[in-house]
Amino acid sequence: MTRRLGSVVPVIELTELTKRYGDKTAVDHLSVTVRSGTVTGFLGPNGSGKSTTLRMILGLNAPSSGAVTVEGRPFADRPRGLRHVGALLDAQDIHGGRSAVAHLKSLAVSNRIPLRRVGEVLEEVGLAETGRKRIGGYSLGMKQRLGIAGALLGDPPVLLFDEPLNGLDPEGVRWVREMFQKLAKEGRTVFVSSHLMSEMEHTAERLVVIGRGRLIADETLVDFARRGSQATVLVRSPEADALSAILAAEGAAVAPAADGGLTVTGLPADRIGELAWRNNIMLAELATGNASLEKAFMELTADSVEYAAGENR
């Protein structure tokens, strides 16, 4: 995995990319540049057009209008793809009747990739032991690992993953995150889709957020977090009433939390601590809620949720 990427600038460029199915627009004039050297998260609610976009990047679906290039040219124009782009779209996109070894071998020979890579990538994803068994008997997590092995096979400068954390155990999730960061550090372009902000929080540096096929945000994770409402802070204190009056006087919104604590919006944690100390109020707990990214994501995509659950029943 140490090939120098040299003068290749691995980058994905979407220009006014649009896909319509009948009168439904799945992807709507999407213009995004995915840069190399970072993990870029691709977020959106279910049905927002993430998978369709990834398929168009890979030339699997033809755009209705607009264009997309990978390393400066449409991916579908390449005779062979695995040395340019590694992709895991759906772990189930695989014939269950074969063994993992046969599957990867068939991919390797088509791109003239040395067959020793099959053993190497299986080792890397932790499937070396089960490689000869039929894929049909694999769990979803094992299929995800096999899909990742397939993506790594050609040691490509660009990697696309569609919801790669589905079905992985916590250890698997940690492993995938570290691998993505390692791949990005090697100078590769890593583009990872998810519908869960929490998955991206510890994985991506940049975010591309879409809703109903339209671009909502294309910025760093830090910038994105600032977009949402201010962070919430959880406080617990024996003198909750007194504290809540003081905080309210400072302009914060205070609401009782489920387990007797207070949820404070509008004041940072250090200021709350300072106020409590000055007023001689003991604090049992003071924690910054890490839901701010999730909240920003929910707020920004709220208008564009395709399949919202019914609110009143």
Next chain:
Amino acid sequence: MSTATAASQSPTYVRVPSEPRPRFRDLCRMEWIKVASLRATWFVLIAAALATVFINLNGVHSDLQYLDHDLAHPRGITPDGKVWHFVYDPLRRSLSEIAVQLMMLGGSAIGALTMFGEFSTGQIRTTFVAVPKRGSVVAAKVTVLCTITTILAFVVALISFLGGQAMVASRHVGLSITDHDAQIAIAAYTLVVPVSALVGMLFGAIIRNATASIVGVVAFLFLIPAFFGGDKYRWVVELRHLFPGNAESNLTYWTHDPYTSNGRWPASHLHSWAVLVGWTVVSIVTALIVVKKRDA
């Protein structure tokens, strides 16, 4: 996003120096591994081949019981008073139509499988990411499919023919492999199988679903021709001659028995070959178009 930066960063494509030149034979190897690594492929092909050989050899074997009697008393009179002379047809049993239909069934199932096996499972997306040039993938599938089915069908035809002729050799009614009719019959008996496989591939590429593809190709190869039976209307006969199975039976028909007939308005050999070639071309071209045009 800032378009200005994007534009200045936008790279002209620089070839990764280590990338080897793409070769068609690598794709054939890929397709070979895919076909060979599925147990269903071998099960279907070997079962069809064994059954076909068995039916043919058993057919000739059962002829033997009556052959000596018929050869000793060759003259007969039909109920309507016509004089009739027994002539043994050395092709009808050893290369029987019902048996080759099993091979056609097996071939078309494998042909359909090469397409629906990829489209119904989503494997096709994995394949197209590895090889974005879809036309080459289809070409490699055609090459591997035709090679496997042709070799197997040829072996089956050869064993059936030689085994059958060996059994009747002592009665001097067999045909030599050097006989012109025999060679045409063996060729047709062989080639109808890859043609069926390609038709199966076409159904798999259009329908993409396992069950529906198989039902479709079976209906096309075996059920629909049955609607065009009889010798009453010429257009019905003409339509019947357009199916691959009919072309095969016309080419294996032994013309040297003056007391049997190949029906009214028989097709010429040239016509039957043209039918087999025609389905080959139609299947390959249509499969190429649908695979290239449709989203994967």
